[in-house]
Amino acid sequence: xxxxxxKTNVMRVLDSKxxxxxxxxxxxxxxxxxxxxxxLGQEPDRVFKTLVTRGKxxxxxxxxxxxxxxxDLKKAARACGEKAVEMLPQKELLPRTGYVHGGCSxxxxxxxxxxxxxxxxxSEERTSELQSHxxxx
Numbered sequence: 001x002x003x004x005x006x007k008t009n010v011m012r013v014l015d016s017k018x019x020x021x022x023x024x025x026x027x028x029x030x031x032x033x034x035x036x037x038x039x040l041g042q043e044p045d046r047v048f049k050t051l052v053t054r055g056k057x058x059x060x061x062x063x064x065x066x067x068x069x070x071x072d073l074k075k076a077a078r079a080c081g082e083k084a085v086e087m088l089p090q091k092e093l094l095p096r097t098g099y100v101h102g103g104c105s106x107x108x109x110x111x112x113x114x115x116x117x118x119x120x121x122x123s124e125e126r127t128s129e130l131q132s133h134x135x136x137x
Contacts, residue, residue, distance in 0.1 A: 009098055009108025033067025044068040048121065050104040052097060052113070055082035060096065062106045062115040069118070079116050 007015070014021050026039050037047040048064045051071050055061060061080045063071050077085045090101050098110040106115040 010105040053085040
């Protein structure tokens with residue numbers, strides 16, 4: 001009997017929409033996104049991380065930025081019309097999104113939150129489907 005492939009929420013969503021994707025795995029002892037990109041043979045500017053924030057109003061916002069960059073919280077707040085945003089504490093990530101730290105995606109979260117994608121994703125063919133559904137910052 002063949003072993004059943006474990007799927008993440010994002011994989012299930014993409015499968016249901018019949019969208020092609022590449023699934024990568026890596027040793028989860030890797031400490032940062034730049035390392036992960038290199039392990040996968042990708043340029044760090046072509047690999048994005050998903051960051052979840054909470055606005056001053058209590059709303060949640062998701063940002064996708066290149067793994068080598070940090071989210072500018074002031075620019076993020078302006079982009080989503082908040083006075084300020086802060087990073088969601090790691091202990092709140094799984095219960096709020098359904099994802100663990102280091103494996104978060106804006107697709108397939110328990111609840112959909114406004115999602116902003118870094119402007120450099122505009123040139124990436126692989127993000128074209130996301131661009132049609134989310135605002136680029």
